[in-house]
Amino acid sequence: MVTSAEIALRAGVSRGTVDRVLHNRGKVSPEKEALVRQIASELGYVPNLAGRGLAVRKKSLRIGMLYPKDDRMTPFFKKVVAGAQEYAESLSAYNAAAVFLPRNGAVPAKEEEIRSIIEEAGLDAIAFDGETAMNCRQLLKELKEKGVPFVLYNSDLQIDGQLAYIGCDYEKAGRIACGLAAMGRKDKICVGIASHDFGNVVSSSARIRGFEDEMRRFPDMSVSFRQFMSADLNQDEFFEHVRSRVQEHPEVNVMYVVNPGDYSICRLIHDIRRDIAIITNDLIDEHQRQMIQSGEIAATICQQPEVQGAKSLEILFRHLAFGEKPQSDWFRTRLSIIIAQNADEEI
Amino acid sequence: MVTSAEIALRAGVSRGTVDRVLHNRGKVSPEKEALVRQIASELGYVPNLAGRGLAVRKKSLRIGMLYPKDDRMTPFFKKVVAGAQEYAESLSAYNAAAVFLPRNGAVPAKEEEIRSIIEEAGLDAIAFDGETAMNCRQLLKELKEKGVPFVLYNSDLQIDGQLAYIGCDYEKAGRIACGLAAMGRKDKICVGIASHDFGNVVSSSARIRGFEDEMRRFPDMSVSFRQFMSADLNQDEFFEHVRSRVQEHPEVNVMYVVNPGDYSICRLIHDIRRDIAIITNDLIDEHQRQMIQSGEIAATICQQPEVQGAKSLEILFRHLAFGEKPQSDWFRTRLSIIIAQNADEEI
DNA sequence: CTGAAAGCGCTAACAG
DNA sequence: CTGTTAGCGCTTTCAG
Numbered sequence: 001m002v003t004s005a006e007i008a009l010r011a012g013v014s015r016g017t018v019d020r021v022l023h024n025r026g027k028v029s030p031e032k033e034a035l036v037r038q039i040a041s042e043l044g045y046v047p048n049l050a051g052r053g054l055a056v057r058k059k060s061l062r063i064g065m066l067y068p069k070d071d072r073m074t075p076f077f078k079k080v081v082a083g084a085q086e087y088a089e090s091l092s093a094y095n096a097a098a099v100f101l102p103r104n105g106a107v108p109a110k111e112e113e114i115r116s117i118i119e120e121a122g123l124d125a126i127a128f129d130g131e132t133a134m135n136c137r138q139l140l141k142e143l144k145e146k147g148v149p150f151v152l153y154n155s156d157l158q159i160d161g162q163l164a165y166i167g168c169d170y171e172k173a174g175r176i177a178c179g180l181a182a183m184g185r186k187d188k189i190c191v192g193i194a195s196h197d198f199g200n201v202v203s204s205s206a207r208i209r210g211f212e213d214e215m216r217r218f219p220d221m222s223v224s225f226r227q228f229m230s231a232d233l234n235q236d237e238f239f240e241h242v243r244s245r246v247q248e249h250p251e252v253n254v255m256y257v258v259n260p261g262d263y264s265i266c267r268l269i270h271d272i273r274r275d276i277a278i279i280t281n282d283l284i285d286e287h288q289r290q291m292i293q294s295g296e297i298a299a300t301i302c303q304q305p306e307v308q309g310a311k312s313l314e315i316l317f318r319h320l321a322f323g324e325k326p327q328s329d330w331f332r333t334r335l336s337i338i339i340a341q342n343a344d345e346e347i
Numbered sequence: 348m349v350t351s352a353e354i355a356l357r358a359g360v361s362r363g364t365v366d367r368v369l370h371n372r373g374k375v376s377p378e379k380e381a382l383v384r385q386i387a388s389e390l391g392y393v394p395n396l397a398g399r400g401l402a403v404r405k406k407s408l409r410i411g412m413l414y415p416k417d418d419r420m421t422p423f424f425k426k427v428v429a430g431a432q433e434y435a436e437s438l439s440a441y442n443a444a445a446v447f448l449p450r451n452g453a454v455p456a457k458e459e460e461i462r463s464i465i466e467e468a469g470l471d472a473i474a475f476d477g478e479t480a481m482n483c484r485q486l487l488k489e490l491k492e493k494g495v496p497f498v499l500y501n502s503d504l505q506i507d508g509q510l511a512y513i514g515c516d517y518e519k520a521g522r523i524a525c526g527l528a529a530m531g532r533k534d535k536i537c538v539g540i541a542s543h544d545f546g547n548v549v550s551s552s553a554r555i556r557g558f559e560d561e562m563r564r565f566p567d568m569s570v571s572f573r574q575f576m577s578a579d580l581n582q583d584e585f586f587e588h589v590r591s592r593v594q595e596h597p598e599v600n601v602m603y604v605v606n607p608g609d610y611s612i613c614r615l616i617h618d619i620r621r622d623i624a625i626i627t628n629d630l631i632d633e634h635q636r637q638m639i640q641s642g643e644i645a646a647t648i649c650q651q652p653e654v655q656g657a658k659s660l661e662i663l664f665r666h667l668a669f670g671e672k673p674q675s676d677w678f679r680t681r682l683s684i685i686i687a688q689n690a691d692e693e694i
Numbered sequence: 695c696t697g698a699a700a701g702c703g704c705t706a707a708c709a710g
Numbered sequence: 711c712t713g714t715t716a717g718c719g720c721t722t723t724c725a726g
Contacts, residue, residue, distance in 0.1 A: 001439045001440060001442065001719095003718095003719060003720090004719070004720070004721095005719075005720095013696080013697085014696065014697045014698070015697090015698095015719090015720080015721090016696070016697060016698075016699095016721085016722085016723095017695090017696060017697075019720075019721060019722085020695090020696085023721085025721095025722095026695080026696090027695055027696095028695070028696080029695065029696090032695090032696090046440075047719080047720075048401075048440050048718090048719050048720070049397075049400070049440055049719095050396075050397045050398075050399075050400030050401045050440060050441070050718080050719070050720090051397075051401060051702095051718075051719030051720040051721085052397075052719080052720055052721080053396070053397030053400070053702090053703095053720090054395075054397045054398060054401065054701085054702040054703065054704090054718095054719080054720070054721090055701085055702060055719080055720040055721040055722080056702085056720085056721080057701095057702055057703090058701090058702075058721075058722070059721095092348045093348060093393075093395050093396055093397060093703095094397070095348065095702090172688070172689070175688040176686070176688040176689050178688065179686045179687055179688035179689075180530070180686070181531075182531075183527070183530045183531045183624075183645065183646070183686070184528075184529075184530045184531030184532040184624060184645075185531040185532075186534070186622070187533070214688060217642075217687075275533070277530075277531060295564075298530065298531075299530070334692065335689055335692070336683055336684070337683070337684040337686070337689070339523070339526045339527070339530070339684070340526055340564075341519070341522040341523040341525065341526035341561060342519070342523050342526075342682055342684070345681065345682070348703095350702095350703060350704085351703070351704065351705095352703075352704095360712080360713085361712065361713045361714070362703090362704080362705090362713090362714095363705090363706085363712070363713060363714075363715095364711090364712060364713075366704075366705060366706085367711095367712085370705085372705095372706090373711080373712090374711055374712090375711070375712080376711065376712090379711090379712090394703080394704070395702090395703050395704070396703095397702080397703070397704090398702075398703030398704040398705085398718095399703080399704055399705080400704090400718085400719095401702095401703080401704070401705090401717085401718040401719065401720095402703080402704045402705040402706080402717085402718060403704085403705080403718085404717095404718055404719090405705075405706070405717090405718075406705095440719095442718090695726105696725100696726085697724105697725090697726085698723105698724090698725085698726100699722100699723090699724085699725100700721105700722090700723085700724100701720100701721095701722095702719105702720090702721095703718105704717100704718090705716105705717095705718090706715100706716095706717100707714105707715090707716085708713105708714085708715080708716100709712100709713085709714080709715095710711105710712085710713080710714095
């Protein structure tokens with residue numbers, strides 16, 4: 001392994017100078033700078049992580065993690081936060097810390113509210129979930145200008161300035177669901193789609209788009225109905241609507257239940273007609289796991305919520321601590337297929 | 348974060364003594380030992396990895412990685428070794444190194460051959476693939492007695508002495524294959540099983556056992572035929588046997604092709620009858636990936652070969668360097684389901 | 695603009 | 711049996 005001392009020796013300068021060059025910090029004469037850079041690249045210098053890890057303690061870094069907290073969202077984001085929390089423990093070795101910043105997820109984010117939350121916390125970097133970020137565009141712009149690094153996780157936003165987006169490819173998730181819907185079926189495939197939102201949530205609509213796009217591979221597949229939530233419905237009425245749609249469409253043999261955690265809908269559908277294959281997204285609940293293991297739910301597509309939380313912090317920390325840029329501006333979490341026989345895999 | 352210096356201070360001893368206690372090294376008076384242990388556990392002491400990482404360089408550790416190398420095995424073990432090699436790069440930061448030790452995989456391992464390979468290499472720890480280990484029981488016993496740590500990877504052995512087994516649950520892989528075979532099918536499911544071995548390889552027979560055991564969930568599923576390799580057949584004759592079996596059994600609608608990399612068999616089957624769903628194990632070849640994406644192969648179950656290589660080295664290194672015992676004596680690699688829509692995922 | 699030096703936490707060699 | 715010390719590679723502060 002080549003060390004910075006080795007480079008200093010060969011370049012006839014001190015380690016301090018090597019460090020200044022390699023971190024673009026302070027002034028160094030152009031000749032020395034060029035020499036150091038050349039020797040470093042010739043020798044293939046890679047800074048030692050253990051050495052850095054010790055030295056970085058002086059920075060006392062603080063990284064904020066925003067997330068929506070309310071009854072409906074909790075199950076999914078609980079797992080995101082759990083993943084972040086586990087990673088956060090490892091930060092104490094570097095004298096760094098994660099600061100968890102819940103916001104009221106029952107109502108849309110208010111930019112001023114978020115601004116005060118993060119200013120109060122005194123942070124070196126921040127992770128935003130996409131839904132929160134959506135209402136904070138001005139704030140994000142300011143962070144970019146001030147040079148405070150931030151990432152977006154779980155759902156993306158068409159802005160620039162973020163260090164990375166961490167999350168799955170929702171269209172692909174929809175395409176995988178479609179592939180599973182088609183698997184093994186020789187007869188006509190008639191799909192019902194139920195989504196417990198107003199049809200405007202980015203993740204759901206991307207999944208449905210992916211599903212319907214992938215349908216072109218399967219000429220015998222068609223969508224019989226789509227049932228969304230709407231403003232004039234309450235929870236029970238939405239359920240009733242799903243029930244009647246299923247009953248009105250006896251030809252339906254596959255239901256794509258788009259939203260996470262809606263296992264009560266799955267039970268409802270299963271109770272009407274046992275021969276409908278139900279495909280869902282995200283496995284976040286023990287009831288749901290049992291329904292997969294028993295066959296009530298045919299398959300589920302998961303998007304690694306824990307990894308989303310952990311990677312968001314990790315990318316920010318490594319950037320602050322070691323100056324690392326993420327390999328790509330999109331860290332794609334794995335989309336895994338869960339069926340009865342591997343439902344014990346991920347929590 | 349609590350440091351060993353903090354413990355030393357509170358216990359009124361030196362850091363050297365704390366270190367001796369915490370690593371069971373050298374002699375310490377019983378009272379001091381008890382005091383140090385108590386304070387350490389009260390404070391929840393966790394050694395700092397960065398500090399250790401620097402200090403461990405003095406050990407100059409060498410870890411051996413045995414693997415079979417021949418034309419037939421190469422594709423799978425190439426990926427194992429690639430994973431190990433990538434991890435090995437990170438070892439240079441700790442002044443440690445992995446030593447790769449291929450053996451002739453075309454013939455069964457000879458214990459004496461393996462013994463001389465590893466003695467020559469001068470190793471602190473060794474990773475054995477299960478097939479090699481199977482013929483080296485005496486050697487493993489000696490390693491255990493000498494206190495040289497070793498792990499088994501890819502396939503397990505009923506012995507004790509290894510630090511861990513790193514690999515998948517082959518029976519579970521078979522059960523997953525069965526679940527996929529059943530997915531969406533309402534008609535009778537008739538399965539043909541083809542395995543490019545003599546029916547005695549541990550991994551294949553475990554997969555078939557899992558598959559057939561899981562069949563009890565599906566009363567309408569049955570096995571029409573099983574075709575293995577045998578000593579009096581060459582490659583082409585084996586293929587011909589598979590072909591006639593498929594032709595003799597027009598009722599077959601699912602083929603379980605057990606061995607990795609046998610995509611030529613898959614093509615053969617697909618060419619006979621396009622409506623047979625083919626299920627395979629391990630995705631190790633670009634041809635195979637294309638066959639999944641095009642739908643010629645319906646699904647594949649993968650076992651993370653790269654992780655097997657990397658984790659084998661990691662477990663040994665962390666044991667030697669930091670005295671860590673693995674959390675469990677079986678590191679289970681993930682069994683993931685690959686279909687056309689997610690075939691771009693793992694290489 | 696540059697070098698020297700201190701110190702992060704841990705381990706091991708060396709004295710006592 | 712126990713304390714002291716050097717040093718792993720890196721960053722940063724302090725002099726110059």
